[in-house]
Amino acid sequence: MLDIAIDHGSYFDPVRRELVKGNIGIKNGQVVSINGKDGADCEIDLDATGAIVLPGFIDVHAHMRDLEQSYKETFASGTKAAVHGGVTTLVCMPNTRPAASRPSIVADYMARARVASYCNVGFYCGYPLDDRDLPVLKEQGVAGVKVYMERSLGGLDWADDAVLGTAVRHVVEAGLPLHVHPGIVHTKEADGLAYLQLLQDENLTPLQAYSRVHSDAMEADGIARFLGLTSAACGGEASCKPVVHICHVSSARAIQAIQGWRARFPGAVTAEATPHHMFLSCDDRFEKDAVAKVLQPLRPRSDAEAVFRAVLDGTVDMVASDHAPHTADEKLVPFLDAPSGFPVLDAYAPLVLTGMGKRGAPLDSIVRACCEAPAAKLGLGASKGIIKKGADADIVVARKVDPRVPRADEYQSQSRISPYEGAGVEVEWEVVHVVVNGDLQLENGLLVGQPANRLLSKGRVRAPPRAGGGSPRGGGKT
């Protein structure tokens, strides 16, 4: 008997690269049959009539906060938001408070996730102040080291080539991937002055001025500098295979910088783009500009179009949410005082399916960018990001609906403000059902699952078989 059958839908066939009619059978956390007959014996029968059945979306860039910032988000609220938005695996960033750049903090962070997660969760760490911690962090199972070039989490001077170059070399030697927020070291004071000057002299809106303060040139130069230091750290040796991932690519200039490096070192760099850098722009009108404040900033429309095209042609490998929750009180303040970032996960799959679909992206490209490429990046390509027999049963069922603006007050995230709502951006898809590792987490749009240990911290982790009467509804044994 199957645990779950998803019937009457069309699933994305990874070989034919298109939707194919077929029923999906799930047992013990895995897909065990495709095209199985109607009415197969099952515990839960999910109706997917008129819907598309895709691999669960995998998000390589999300902020879960928690620790001292649990008022902004927790693993529980953030992973519920993920499931709500069709995401079955996410990897969280280390700019927590305290920063997740020491083994003890990372252990605490993982312990919280272990008991509270509704989807699969992986981790990055920040660069540790003590280099000897790198192998320990690797042993703990982090998926990479995140470097914020604008401001180091641990107070190191990233403006100094010797300091940044040494850090890069240590990470490369430890065999961990590098994830980079490119830019140049800024001070808040200098940013503020430059911003006010631009508002005054050039009659720009706050978002346009902010895009100039954190300019596309800084983004592109940051990429070139970081990749140059990585190359130097490898001493030009062909055997050295650094894996550098460029976060939230936002501009045509950044894309050019990546292309230049790719031509020289094929396979050494990957990149992600967010929905907001594809679908929103600093030239759009928002109800409150501060809500749309984010880093990298929203750029002019021509840049947003370039980012979308780069995702479509594969120059930018994957899409990621950069879900960055803050409270409404923190965001609804004068523009300069507002923190950067906003929640994305609750509306993630609907935004991407709608935004990329409307701009002409075939489903093939969407699945590649949102499921397959992130799975490959995380070393999970054989088991996740794909619907096939033997793969993990991480599945999202989505249905086309009448256009509607996603409402932030319906979010599962604790952060209930959205630039999409403020700009009146409509979505034409809704997430109907979500299965995570064979556990039903979302049924007809409602959360029905339980939190469990869904950590990816040691590479691929398969849920143990459901022994002793656990149910696939409600997340098995709790």
Ligand SMILES: [Zn+2]
């Ligand atoms: Zn981020």
